[in-house]
Amino acid sequence: xxxxxxxxxxxxxxxxxxxxxxxxxxxxxxxxxxxxxxxxxxxxxxxxxxxxxxxxxxxxxxxxxxxxxxxxxxxxxxxxxxxxxxxxxxxxxxxxxxxxxxxxxxxxxxxxxxxxxxxxxxxxxxxxxxxxxxxxxxxxxxxxxxxxxxxxxxxxxxxxxxxxxxxxxxxxxxxxxxxxxxxxxxxxxxxxxxxxxxxxxxxxxxxxxxxxxxxxxxxxxx
Amino acid sequence: xxxxxxxxxxxxxxxxxxxxxxxxxxxxxxxxxxxxxxxxxxxxxxxxxxxxxxxxxxxxxxxxxxxxxxxxxxxxxxxxxxxxxxxxxxxxxxxxxxxxxxxxxxxxxxxxxxxxxxxxxxxxxxxxxxxxxxxxxxxxxxxxxxxxxxxxxxxxxxxxxxxxxxxxxxxxxxxxxxxxxxxxxxxxxxxxxxxxxxxxxxxxxxxxxxxxxxxxxxxxxxxxxxxxxxxxxxxxxxxxxxxxxxxxxxxxxxxxxxxxxxxxxxxxxxxxxxxxxxxxxxxxxxxxxxxxxxxxxxxxxxxxxxxxxxxxxxxxxxxxxxxxxxxxxxxxxxxxxxxxxxxxxxxxxxxxxxxxxxxxxxxxxxxxxxxxxxxxxxxxxxxxxxxxxxxxxxxxxxxxxxxxxxxxxxxxxxxxxxxxxxxxxxxxxxxxxxxxxxxxxxxxxxxxxxxxxxxxxxxxxxxxxxxxxxxxxxxxxxxxxxxxxxxxxxxxxxxxxxxxxxxxxxxxxxxxxxxxxxxxxxxxxxxxxxxxxxxxxxxxxxxxxxxxxxxxxxxxxxxxxxxxxxxxxxxxxxxxxxxxxxxxxxxxxxxxxxxxxxxxxxxxxxxxxxxxxxxxxxxxxxxxxxxxxxxxxxxxxxxxxxxxxxxxxxxxxxxxxxxxxxxxxxxxxxxxxxxxxxxxxxxxxxxxxxxxxxxxxxxxxxxxxxxxxxxxxxxxxxxx
Numbered sequence: 001x002x003x004x005x006x007x008x009x010x011x012x013x014x015x016x017x018x019x020x021x022x023x024x025x026x027x028x029x030x031x032x033x034x035x036x037x038x039x040x041x042x043x044x045x046x047x048x049x050x051x052x053x054x055x056x057x058x059x060x061x062x063x064x065x066x067x068x069x070x071x072x073x074x075x076x077x078x079x080x081x082x083x084x085x086x087x088x089x090x091x092x093x094x095x096x097x098x099x100x101x102x103x104x105x106x107x108x109x110x111x112x113x114x115x116x117x118x119x120x121x122x123x124x125x126x127x128x129x130x131x132x133x134x135x136x137x138x139x140x141x142x143x144x145x146x147x148x149x150x151x152x153x154x155x156x157x158x159x160x161x162x163x164x165x166x167x168x169x170x171x172x173x174x175x176x177x178x179x180x181x182x183x184x185x186x187x188x189x190x191x192x193x194x195x196x197x198x199x200x201x202x203x204x205x206x207x208x209x210x211x212x213x214x215x216x217x218x219x220x221x222x
Numbered sequence: 223x224x225x226x227x228x229x230x231x232x233x234x235x236x237x238x239x240x241x242x243x244x245x246x247x248x249x250x251x252x253x254x255x256x257x258x259x260x261x262x263x264x265x266x267x268x269x270x271x272x273x274x275x276x277x278x279x280x281x282x283x284x285x286x287x288x289x290x291x292x293x294x295x296x297x298x299x300x301x302x303x304x305x306x307x308x309x310x311x312x313x314x315x316x317x318x319x320x321x322x323x324x325x326x327x328x329x330x331x332x333x334x335x336x337x338x339x340x341x342x343x344x345x346x347x348x349x350x351x352x353x354x355x356x357x358x359x360x361x362x363x364x365x366x367x368x369x370x371x372x373x374x375x376x377x378x379x380x381x382x383x384x385x386x387x388x389x390x391x392x393x394x395x396x397x398x399x400x401x402x403x404x405x406x407x408x409x410x411x412x413x414x415x416x417x418x419x420x421x422x423x424x425x426x427x428x429x430x431x432x433x434x435x436x437x438x439x440x441x442x443x444x445x446x447x448x449x450x451x452x453x454x455x456x457x458x459x460x461x462x463x464x465x466x467x468x469x470x471x472x473x474x475x476x477x478x479x480x481x482x483x484x485x486x487x488x489x490x491x492x493x494x495x496x497x498x499x500x501x502x503x504x505x506x507x508x509x510x511x512x513x514x515x516x517x518x519x520x521x522x523x524x525x526x527x528x529x530x531x532x533x534x535x536x537x538x539x540x541x542x543x544x545x546x547x548x549x550x551x552x553x554x555x556x557x558x559x560x561x562x563x564x565x566x567x568x569x570x571x572x573x574x575x576x577x578x579x580x581x582x583x584x585x586x587x588x589x590x591x592x593x594x595x596x597x598x599x600x601x602x603x604x605x606x607x608x609x610x611x612x613x614x615x616x617x618x619x620x621x622x623x624x625x626x627x628x629x630x631x632x633x634x635x636x637x638x639x640x641x642x643x644x645x646x647x648x649x650x651x652x653x654x655x656x657x658x659x660x661x662x663x664x665x666x667x668x669x670x671x672x673x674x675x676x677x678x679x680x681x682x683x684x685x686x687x688x689x690x691x692x693x694x695x696x697x698x699x700x701x702x703x704x705x706x707x708x709x710x711x712x713x714x715x716x717x718x719x720x721x722x723x724x725x726x727x728x729x730x731x732x733x734x735x736x737x738x739x740x741x742x743x744x745x746x747x748x749x750x751x752x753x754x755x756x757x758x759x760x761x762x763x764x765x766x767x768x769x770x771x772x773x774x775x776x777x778x779x780x781x782x783x784x785x786x787x788x789x790x791x792x793x794x795x796x797x798x799x800x801x802x803x804x805x806x807x808x809x810x811x812x813x814x815x816x817x818x819x820x821x822x823x824x825x826x827x828x829x830x831x832x833x834x835x836x837x838x839x840x841x842x843x844x845x846x847x848x849x850x851x852x853x854x855x856x857x858x859x860x861x862x863x864x865x866x867x868x869x870x871x872x873x874x875x876x877x878x879x880x881x882x883x884x885x886x887x888x889x890x891x892x893x894x895x896x897x898x899x900x901x902x903x904x905x906x907x908x909x910x911x912x913x914x915x916x917x918x919x920x921x922x923x924x925x926x927x928x929x930x931x932x933x934x935x936x937x938x939x940x941x942x
Binding site for chain 1: 607620850851
């Protein structure tokens with residue numbers, strides 16, 4: 001489903017070119033759980049941003065469903081993100097003046113269909129009672145669950161999660177990972193999760209370590 | 223405390239500078255506008271001041287000096303006052319160009335050469351340029367200001383054809399320099415129709431007493447003979463120019479209001495942003511009182527710097543304006559630094575209102591204060607949880623658009639109010655002449671036949687008609703409505719009535735029927751409202767006097783032909799459309815200028831505030847724009863939503879402003895301006911100005927939205 005060929009991200013400075021991501025080639029199939037870990041600044045988020053079209057690589061090819069996606073127009077990229085991808089970040093990035101319900105429905109492409117799914121998703125995430133609250137009236141854990149609900153509202157085929165547990169306590173962090181994994185398992189969707197901690201991606205089907213921009217698949221237990 | 227204030231100033235230099243500059247702009251704008259406003263009154267005062275140097279006893283005559291009236295005046299002067307050295311004068315009136323078509327008449331005294339030194343001495347004038355005029359010529363010497371105002375040079379021929387002035391042609395041979403504005407010519411310059419009389423001087427301090435005595439002595443000959451002197455001059459200045467001072471008061475009030483609202487809004491946004499700072503300072507032990515004192519000092523320093531800068535800029539600009547623009551145009555500008563102290567109202571009001579605002583913020587408890595800093599709190603947020611319309615959510619749930627909303631409401635209301643004020647000032651003058659749109663009233667000089675070629679045209683119908691004058695109330699002063707007096711048959715024919723009206727009937731338009739307080743002198747027995755009569759017009763049904771004619775014609779083009787023909791005959795008075803057009807321009811141009819300056823000043827301020835608010839609002843939502851982009855909303859969708867929000871805020875504010883402006887005008891009219899005539903509720907120029915202003919802010923806002931929405935990188939929020 002995802003195919004990366006010789007993908008690299010370089011930053012040109014006056015003196016030298018820095019490689020945030022060195023030449024990477026990998027392939028991900030439907031339903032796979034991908035865990036990416038590595039120290040801060042290693043390039044793991046860059047990999048996630050490139051795959052999710054949020055950043056263009058300096059070179060290489062990124063194919064999704066057999067189609068090259070780096071050359072798409074900004075509008076087509078937005079369309080792809082909205083229909084196919086779901087995002088969860090370390091910070092919840094909810095819109096402050098919108099209620100929980102409105103935040104979740106924000107990316108919905110088919111509002112009528114999304115409204116039907118809303119109750120189910122909010123119930124699944126235990127947010128049924130909080131629909132009319134504003135983000136500042138929620139705890140961090142609740143906010144992160146709202147962000148997950150927003151990521152799931154369009155029934156995405158890929159979920160990108162960038163350090164989704166970093167601002168949560170251990171219990172809440174594990175709950176979030178469990179929720180994401182259970183959705184992907186149920187819907188045969190890809191989960192690509194970035195974490196600085198290998199613990200959080202334990203049990204993922206495939207794991208990648210990123211160090212100094214070099215991506216390497218880890219086969220043994222970390 | 224001062225160290226902290228200094229630190230704030232150092233960290234926010236642009237914000238502080240912007241505040242100081244806006245205060246300075248307000249103060250200097252107020253000074254400059256006040257000065258410009260008074261410049262017309264000042265120049266007219268100098269023309270009127272001529273009468274403070276002497277007394278003139280004068281009468282109108284169509285055929286040179288009237289020996290009977292001369293005898294009466296000379297006898298009164300010598301027998302009652304023992305004056306034997308009165309100077310015989312004939313007076314022509316030249317028009318002094320004040321601004322565009324706004325003009326004031328000033329006298330040119332035709333006297334003997336030997337009396338010139340005395341006249342100049344009494345008026346503290348001197349000959350500045352040129353030579354003394356020839357005897358029995360049309361040579362005149364005039365005020366240097368007049369030359370500047372009309373862009374004439376000594377030696378140029380000046381031709382005067384206004385009805386109020388003596389028709390004729392003059393050669394300007396010299397210019398006069400001094401505190402008054404008048405002209406001198408050789409005896410006999412008004413050999414045709416004009417004003418004749420005597421000029422007398424008295425010892426300093428006695429002029430007013432002599433003037434009053436003379437008025438009493440000649441009372442039985444008035445109004446054929448009039449007496450003008452310092453007392454009349456003071457009365458006239460008081461009557462005619464009181465409006466200017468009221469105008470200055472209004473101008474300054476409005477400028478102060480505009481800038482106080484704008485600056486308070488700026489401070490309100492700044493305070494909102496600094497809530498966290500106040501919260502933290504409260505948390506570490508500063509009392510609300512000490513924070514308020516700190517802010518008071520902070521805003522006082524900024525306001526004081528702004529006022530000083532504005533005051534200096536105002537004084538400098540006025541002197542530059544005077545030298546570059548006003549003096550060359552023959553106008554005098556009043557530069558009164560002491561009188562400009564009223565501009566202190568702007569910084570003082572802003573400082574006080576800022577204290578009021580901070581008190582509101584500090585009333586919250588500490589936790590609320592700290593929390594409120596991290597959210598975009600809206601006053602109605604809790605009431606609008608269920609709102610369905612997406613583009614209404616941000617405006618109603620947050621306070622971000624409040625400054626823009628309040629400013630648009632206030633400025634649209636002010637434009638509406640000022641538009642109505644201008645209508646109140648000018649509609650009465652304009653609609654008072656509506657009857658003469660296709661009609662000309664003519665009074666021939668005694669013994670002169672009406673030119674027969676005029677009535678030979680089949681387009682023109684003539685009626686014997688008298689003329690009565692009715693005073694109607696304007697906003698500042700009064701205006702005249704001329705009522706033709708027609709026989710019952712002619713009234714019926716002219717107005718195409720079904721029945722012949724009875725003698726003594728006053729036929730009036732609806733507008734005039736509501737303003738007949740001063741109409742008792744017309745001696746009517748009953749009043750009838752006629753649908754044929756428009757604006758402020760009326761016809762008195764009575765027997766007209768001989769020698770006066772009312773001409774009616776189908777097309778306005780006839781008016782010019784008739785006027786030309788009448789001017790070549792000895793006509794004592796002509797009233798037609800151009801008379802009223804000219805009068806309308808003269809009476810309203812200045813007020814229009816001032817109103818437009820105020821409106822465009824508002825326009826400028828609201829545009830700046832509008833664009834700044836939009837930039838701040840949109841840039842404060844860059845995170846939201848990024849989030850929308852990450853989750854797949856297209857740039858077009860975000861742009862559309864932001865634009866719709868902006869349109870909703872601006873249009874609803876404009877609608878509210880219109881309503882507020884009309885309400886305020888209605889209240890003011892009911893309480894202060896009762897009986898003032900306005901033709902329509904909202905004039906077309908007012909509606910156009912409001913539309914233009916709203917459109918400009920919308921376009922500026924849309925462009926800002928486009929700029930920000932297209933430049934926000936989705937990753938920016940994560941990297942930030």
